[in-house]
Amino acid sequence: MEFKDYYQILGVERDASQDDIKRAYRRLARKYHPDVSKESDAEARFKEMKEAYEVLKDPEKRSAYDQFGANWKAGQDFQPPPNWQREYSFGGGGESFGDAGQFSDFFETLFGQARGEGFGGFRTGGRMKGEDINASVTIPLEDAYRGASRTITLEVPEADTDGSVRRRRKTLNVKIPPGITAGKRIRLEKQGGPGFGGSPPGDLYLAIDFEPHPFYRADGRDIHLELPVTPWEAALGRKVKVPTLGGAVDLQIPAGSSSGKMLRLKGRGLSGTPPGDQYVELKVVVPPASDEKTRELYETLERGHSVNPRAKLGV
């Protein structure tokens, strides 16, 4: 098993005071807390910090840990000394709710498994629900519209026959219902970690995110699309084809439209009660005057008009 340098993880010196350790943890926790941080590795980093803090904040655990000295480097292969269990006895640490088995093998070998009651005695009874697992899956918008299945692989703690906890890889095939929106979570009851002492397993929470789409943007159930149109389609008002998640539809552009005009296709967004709408923003695309004929047409327009589109700007 790998040696963990708890001082390095919290970025403090080996002789740091308890106050320094507390401050370092709080500062890092604010930055890397998975509920706050946007860093991609926030969850793993935070887990490490929590474990390091769990040891270093407790003078008894810290002094036990300290006897390994500064010669050990993070990642080095580590075995505890043979007399470890006899000299030190820890009742298991952790003050967490529903996340037993969260600490590394290194921690558990030295200090036992964290099976805290935690949370000011507000945990349900003495029996502890298994670990809840949070995972996320990124899907294309089309799958959110039609519904889809996703195979996801998770590492979940599982109790061995001797009661010890091992991490196992579990593969699940999850149905994603049509009409799901980004940021929503699917709860899969009892698909989390195992419970202890006959208590129920934890749950699995699957957060849904959308892949960026080349032309649609989702806002809740509504879909936004920028639709390129020609100057004459916008000026004269024409019927044009518009893509929607459910297939192309015809859209009547009102005569006299300009770039930025917003049109709504009711009920063409993601499904639900009520279904979302699709908002279409017109973007007038001006063909270049690249040939003689086009140039002449533009010049005809120029001669026939004395419009100043910059009048409002005072020039």
Place this chain on the structure above:
Amino acid sequence: MAERTLAGLRGIVLDEQVTFTLGELSHACGVRTELVVEMVDHGVIEPATSTDEWQFYGDSIVRAQRALRLVQDLELNWPGAALVLDLLDELDRLQKR
């Protein structure tokens, strides 16, 4: 590590289409109901209905669990956690624009 595959699992989408009772919400969070009542009192989560028996929308589970983690890991109190969650929601909304 051993592998096994479970096929075709159907979960519940935690949105406004589903509601949970106080007991169900507490169970989902792994805490006693008193703690959920405290969260409601501090405005961390809000019941969907104002009837005698509380019902909570699905996203309350997510919000309550986030609040519990914040309170525990960052040593916040309930009003602090509620403020953080509100600001994070606002940040999310702005970034989506």
